[in-house]
Amino acid sequence: MTATVTPAPPGPTAARDAGSGALRALARHRGRLIGAGVAVALVLGAVLLGGGSWPASLAVDLSGPLERTSDWIIDNRDGHPLFLYFLGHVSNVVVVSVRAVYLVLLALGWAGVTAAAGLVAWRVAGVRLALTSVAAFAACGLLGMWVPTMQTLALMVVAVAASVLLGGLLGLAAGLSDRMHRILRPVLDTMQVLPAFAYLLPVVLVFIGVPAAVLATVVYAAPPMARLTALGLRGADAGVMEAAASLGATGRQRLLTARLPLARKELLLGVNQSIMMALGMAVIASVIGAGGLGDRVYQALASVDVGAALAAGVPIVLLAIVLDRVTAAAGERIGAAPVRRAGLGWAVALAVTAVVAVAGRLADRLSWPDAWTVDIAEPVNGAVDWMTAHLYSGVPLVGGTADWAGRFTTWVLNPLRDGLQWLPWWAVLLAVGALALLIGTLRTAATAVLAMAAIGVLGVWDPALDTLSQVLAAVAVTLVLGVALGVAAARSTRLGRALRPVLDVFQTMPQFVYLIPVVALFGVGRAPAVAAAVVYALPAVVRITAQGVRGVDPAAMESSRSLGATGRQQLFQVQLPLARPALLLAVNQGVVLVLAVVVIGGLVGGGALGYDAVFGLAQGDLATGLVAGAAIVCLGLMLDRVTQPTERRELAGKGA
Numbered sequence: 001m002t003a004t005v006t007p008a009p010p011g012p013t014a015a016r017d018a019g020s021g022a023l024r025a026l027a028r029h030r031g032r033l034i035g036a037g038v039a040v041a042l043v044l045g046a047v048l049l050g051g052g053s054w055p056a057s058l059a060v061d062l063s064g065p066l067e068r069t070s071d072w073i074i075d076n077r078d079g080h081p082l083f084l085y086f087l088g089h090v091s092n093v094v095v096v097s098v099r100a101v102y103l104v105l106l107a108l109g110w111a112g113v114t115a116a117a118g119l120v121a122w123r124v125a126g127v128r129l130a131l132t133s134v135a136a137f138a139a140c141g142l143l144g145m146w147v148p149t150m151q152t153l154a155l156m157v158v159a160v161a162a163s164v165l166l167g168g169l170l171g172l173a174a175g176l177s178d179r180m181h182r183i184l185r186p187v188l189d190t191m192q193v194l195p196a197f198a199y200l201l202p203v204v205l206v207f208i209g210v211p212a213a214v215l216a217t218v219v220y221a222a223p224p225m226a227r228l229t230a231l232g233l234r235g236a237d238a239g240v241m242e243a244a245a246s247l248g249a250t251g252r253q254r255l256l257t258a259r260l261p262l263a264r265k266e267l268l269l270g271v272n273q274s275i276m277m278a279l280g281m282a283v284i285a286s287v288i289g290a291g292g293l294g295d296r297v298y299q300a301l302a303s304v305d306v307g308a309a310l311a312a313g314v315p316i317v318l319l320a321i322v323l324d325r326v327t328a329a330a331g332e333r334i335g336a337a338p339v340r341r342a343g344l345g346w347a348v349a350l351a352v353t354a355v356v357a358v359a360g361r362l363a364d365r366l367s368w369p370d371a372w373t374v375d376i377a378e379p380v381n382g383a384v385d386w387m388t389a390h391l392y393s394g395v396p397l398v399g400g401t402a403d404w405a406g407r408f409t410t411w412v413l414n415p416l417r418d419g420l421q422w423l424p425w426w427a428v429l430l431a432v433g434a435l436a437l438l439i440g441t442l443r444t445a446a447t448a449v450l451a452m453a454a455i456g457v458l459g460v461w462d463p464a465l466d467t468l469s470q471v472l473a474a475v476a477v478t479l480v481l482g483v484a485l486g487v488a489a490a491r492s493t494r495l496g497r498a499l500r501p502v503l504d505v506f507q508t509m510p511q512f513v514y515l516i517p518v519v520a521l522f523g524v525g526r527a528p529a530v531a532a533a534v535v536y537a538l539p540a541v542v543r544i545t546a547q548g549v550r551g552v553d554p555a556a557m558e559s560s561r562s563l564g565a566t567g568r569q570q571l572f573q574v575q576l577p578l579a580r581p582a583l584l585l586a587v588n589q590g591v592v593l594v595l596a597v598v599v600i601g602g603l604v605g606g607g608a609l610g611y612d613a614v615f616g617l618a619q620g621d622l623a624t625g626l627v628a629g630a631a632i633v634c635l636g637l638m639l640d641r642v643t644q645p646t647e648r649r650e651l652a653g654k655g656a
Contacts, residue, residue: 529601548582
């Protein structure tokens with residue numbers, strides 16, 4: 001009789017291995033499964049939902065409630081307790097602070113302000129940057145923009161001080177508390193992907209003019225300070241913190257004597273980033289009456305006066321370069337050997353500034369002399385007229401800039417916009433969800449789909465798709481140029497050195513400034529808005545790509561060379577695949593930066609959501625402006641989620 005052997009039931013280890021194998025197989029076929037699901041959903045959607053734009057029955061008309069809210073605010077601004085005892089005081093504090101700083105700058109006079117800028121730069125970064133700072137402020141006066149420059153500088157001083165204080169406090173909370181870090185992180189992530197224009201719309205409901213501009217700038221510039229402060233505090237050396245605790249230091253003592261000193265570089269970088277973002281926002285805030293240099297650019301662009309726009313745009317660029325270089329140099333000096341008699345040097349700088357300011361007052365030379373100004377508007381406009389006559393069209397063989405813009409609009413922008421608007425609304429939502437799911441998680445896909453659906457509910461589906469078409473076209477051009485330049489810069493040390501100062505300058509320029517040259521070259525329309533977006537986003541894409549390709553493991557490169565791989569094979573089979581995380585980050589940053597300028601392109605004929613937002617802000621039509629602004633926020637959130645890869649847990653080996 002033969003005995004029957006019954007196999008033992010699988011143990012826990014075998015079961016976990018089987019589960020891990022199933023998860024690995026699912027991960028390998030993730031793309032195919034999503035593709036099959038999309039195909040099935042397309043068929044079912046065509047049968048059950050049909051085609052067409054977003055159904056009117058699913059849209060909500062918010063114009064009535066928003067207009068009633070606006071009317072209530074206007075009617076109660078002078079009598080309601082909320083305004084009398086809180087918002088009114090906030091507005092007054094902002095106005096008084098900005099005016100106080102402005103009066104101090106005027107009291108110093110042009111000579112005192114210029115001397116102070118040069119001496120601060122000298123103490124922080126040396127003689128070369130000091131001369132650059134003096135030349136930059138002198139150029140502001142020569143261009144006849146001294147008073148607008150002081151207005152912008154006064155607004156920035158108040159806004160930066162408030163944003164650094166607010167961001168520092170939020171960063172302190174996030175750096176010391178895991179719970180606050182988990183709460184603030186998604187909020188700060190979302191705030192940093194929203195276009196600058198989106199921050200103007202809520203504040204104009206309550207505030208007008210300078211207070212609205214300052215508060216919008218504070219909210220816009222605080223997140224980088226908060227994030228970098230939290231990063232510095234959470235990254236403090238564990239050994240130093242343990243040593244401080246072993247010596248009996250209290251939590252407050254550890255914070256003041258260990259954590260904050262160790263995070264000085266991150267804190268200075270946060271100040272630098274807040275200053276640069278505040279300058280960009282202060283310029284854009286001219287749309288809501290902030291005044292200063294941004295207002296000069298805005299008024300000039302509205303009348304297509306390129307010369308006047310350039311006269312105001314050059315000081316903005318110079319101010320951005322000086323502020324960026326000085327704060328960056330201060331950050332680089334952190335941790336260096338202390339300079340002997342540093343206090344004496346600052347005392348000398350203060351004394352020299354005071355002497356120069358008093359001398360200017362005694363000589364009655366507080367204002368920049370009119371005789372020392374140079375009018376560049378007329379020759380620039382003459383050059384633009386010549387370009388219009390000779391380069392806009394009719395150039396043999398290559399056509400002209402207007403021809404290029406027209407062809408790009410006809411062959412790229414129009415078909416892309418018409419194609420997106422032709423797609424059924426549910427197909428757009430399905431495509432958004434599938435793309436987000438391919439590189440993210442179910443949560444990011446759901447967020448992207450809900451953000452896109454919210455645009456339809458707001459009733460601006462077609463304008464949003466028009467804006468999306470401009471973003472997609474600009475991103476495609478940006479990625480082609482940016483990845484090519486980034487790869488070339490990574491593989492050529494000489495090209496990398498040549499591109500570095502150019503990229504530095506381009507990355508410090510506020511968004512508003514990019515509209516000036518494109519209007520001069522291409523006129524107004526959607527193509528110039530796309531061109532400005534490409535130029536604005538290109539430096540970030542080039543730098544991230546170059547860094548990713550340059551950071552490929554040398555061992556992998558050496559191994560491929562030993563196997564006889566050519567330079568082309570190394571690039572496409574080793575460097576680019578290994579640099580995939582950096583390339584995905586470049587795509588994400590390119591999309592976010594492009595959207596920011598495409599929206600501002602509404603000022604130069606970009607149309608769509610950007611035009612609605614600008615029109616609403618400029619004309620006081622808050623219903624149009626706020627709906628467009630909310631749609632821009634949703635579009636930015638969707639694009640960020642679709643292009644931002646989410647770190648997933650490794651499926652292999654997690655069952656053990």
